[in-house]
Amino acid sequence: MTPHERSFVRRLDLVSLQLFIAVCETGSIGRAAEREYIAASAISKRIADLEEMLGAALFYRHSKGVSLTPAGESLQHHARSVLHSLEKMQGELSEYAAGVRGHIRVYANISAIVQFLPEDLGSFLEQHQQIKIDLQEHLSHAILKALEEGATDIGICADLGDLRGLQSRHYRDDQLAVIVPQGHRLAGCERVAFQDTLDDDQVGLPSDSAVVESLRRAAAQAGKPLKLGIQVTSLDAVCRMIQNGLGIGVIPLRAFEFLKGVGALTAIPLSDDWAHRRIVLVARDFEALPVSARLLVEHLTGK
DSSP: OOHHHHHHHHHOOHHHHHHHHHHHHHSSHHHHHHHHTSOHHHHHHHHHHHHHHHTSOOEEEETTEEEEOHHHHHHHHHHHHHHHHHHHHHHHHHHHHTTOOEEEEEEEOHHHHHHTHHHHHHHHHHHOTTEEEEEEEOOHHHHHHHHHHTSOSEEEEEOOSOOTTOEEEEEEEEEEEEEEETTSTTTTOSOBOGGGGTTSOEEESOTTSHHHHHHHHHHHHHTOOOOEEEEOSSHHHHHHHHHTTSOEEEEEHHHHHHTGGGSSEEEEEBOSGGGEEEEEEEESOGGGSOHHHHHHHHHHHTO
16 A cells, blocks of 8 residues: 555545435535535535545535546445445454344345245254345345445355355256246147247346346347237236236246245246256355355355
8 A cells, every 4th residue: 555545545535425425315515405404515625625535526516516436436336345344343252242143135036036035045044043044035136236335245146157256156047938828839848949929928027137137138039029028027927917818928847836835836946057057155255254154155055
């Protein structure tokens, strides 16, 4: 670290970072001042000090407020990460005082939550009753972004290939299947190629989900349109739409087995190679995780 870098670290203070983020979120020094109950001139001074330390402008000033410069966007990313880490530290330390020996943040996609995590997290917490797990459902791309920003410790999602430099470990595999009403022309098949489903209207998850991205790529390779007219946010909602004659849909086979009570539906495994998926654990650095999070990783991977 150079003398200039050491000076910057020593001079930087958390209040300035918090006020900088307030300006980013409100788009105005005046509105940030009102929200934070501080004089606008005090915020302006802190922003000016940050710009002087960095040697770069953080905001473009205009008549309606401010907008971030490229340097400001970079600082916003790092400042959020720093503040998230501090919030995590405060939360973990306060829970230690209350007798909790660890706090793990987990973001997972819907496939992992429905198929695997209830049993796996349940058995983990039976063994580690003083560890707290915060679990949130997110789409796979959002999970990777949250890991980059330090908003979660562990991500669980489909292996998207490009993990943006993050580390991954194999967790489980799943098999995608097409769900059809009983009596549908495909209902008697043991397996089916996805391209043979493309003449039907499809019911699916949101467009930026890993499953729908796979379906779009497969449809494009087959040279046919994906007739995705209805999109919902849960697997049981997909099945209910199919039950009521609104199309057919693709979801993980094991998830369907948990949802069999939804209606008179049949699941046919897809024969395409891409329909057999790897579910992975993802982290910025597994070795740098807190002890409690490393214990969870070992439990989920069987190592």
